[in-house]
Amino acid sequence: MKYAALTGISPSVIAELKSGKPRTLELNSAHNIITLTGTAPGDCIFMTSITEEDLSPGDPGIMVDLLALDISMRRVEVVNPVFYEERERMSARIKVRFRGVTIARDVEGRKWGEPTRVEIVTPACYRAG
Template identity: 80%
Template structure:
C-alpha cells in the first residue's frame, strides 16, 4: 500500500512526535502541500527528515495518523510611503499522532506537481497506545 510522504521534516519535530502526543504542524513547502491535497483525516502518513529530491528506498521515517487537515491561503499586505504590495502564502496545518517507525521501500511522485508517495516496510513490532 502507498502512503503520502511528507519530506524535509525537522528531526526535532520527529523526535517530539515519537513521545506519543498529538501535535499540530504548519507546513509551507509546496511539495508537501501538493502531497496533502490527496490526503484525508484518518489516513496514515509517512514523515521523514530526508529532502524530497534525496528520498530513496531504505530511508527511515515515522508513520503518523492524520487527525486533522486544513489547507489555507493567507494574504499579507505591505505598505510603504510610495508602494502597496500584496502577497499570498499557502500553508497546511495538520494534526498528527505517532504510530510507529518504518523504512521506505519504494518511492513515487518524482515529477513536479505529483504527490510524493512511498511504500513502506511493515514493522514487526507495534507501539501500544
C-alpha cells in the first residue's frame, strides 16, 4: 500500500512526535502541501527528515496518524514608502500522532506537482496508544 510522504521534516520534530503526544505542525514547503492535498484526516502518513530529492528505498522514517488538516492561503502585506505590495503564502497545518517507526521500500511522485508517495516495510507491531 502507498502512503503520502512528508519530507524534509526536522529531526527534532520527529523525535518529539516519538513521545506519542499529538502535535500540530505548520508546513510551508510546496511539495509537502501538494502531497497533503491527496490526504484526509484518518489517513496514515510517512514522515522523514530526508529531503524529497534524496528520498530512496531503505531510508528511515516514522508513520503518523493524520488527526486534522487545514490548508489555507494567507495574505502578507509589505508597506514601503514608495509602494504597497501584497503577497500570498500557502501553508498547511496538520495535527498528527506517532504510530510507529518504518523504512521506505519504494518511492514515487518525483515530478513537480505530483504528491510524493512511498510504499513502506510493514512494521511487526505499532506503539500502543
